[in-house]
Amino acid sequence: NAGVTQTPKFQVLKTGQSMTLQCAQDMNHNSMYWYRQDPGMGLRLIYYSASEGTTDKGEVPNGYNVSRLNKREFSLRLESAAPSQTSVYFCASSPGGADYGYTFGSGTRLTVV
């Protein structure tokens, strides 16, 4: 049981380049989330998908787009990367509802130079 799988684990981009971070879960969870974590900080919610076919903005959505491709997969796209987007990105999933915990992936460490 893999849980939440994120790819790639590491990435270096040049300013202005685009890329897509991939996330897949095999727990049949309804809800999926993207967070970013900067050094010494807590996690900040970028976007989330409460169910297949829906997406909503979180705290810091600017500069990002998401796609809930199907129930398993939720991707995060940076159209034109900026140094301020250098961060560790975590994907998470949950069955949905407040009374369930989240399962997190191991993260993608992104550096924009």
Next chain:
Amino acid sequence: LAKTTQPISMDSYEGQEVNITCSHNNIATNDYITWYQQFPSQGPRFIIQGYKTKVTNEVASLFIPADRKSSTLSLPRVSLSDTAVYYCLVHGDKIIFGKGTRLHILP
């Protein structure tokens, strides 16, 4: 979303019981209280969740008073491997993280 306040950092010693208290004065009726643990270079890991009174699992206990305006995570007999950041979250369907408490266990 209810705001939480918890200590920035704490130190304790191996074998001790550690209690981390979190205040959440404007918790909503439907909100749950959840604690996560995060080690460096890893995603947060669910520890325990509660709505009211006391919840206990194999790794921790969570104490929630009747007014639900605070909660206390209790870690029994900590070891060096419990050194991590602990997040207190009050939430509905969507979780917003604060900065957490950096717990440092000393030998």
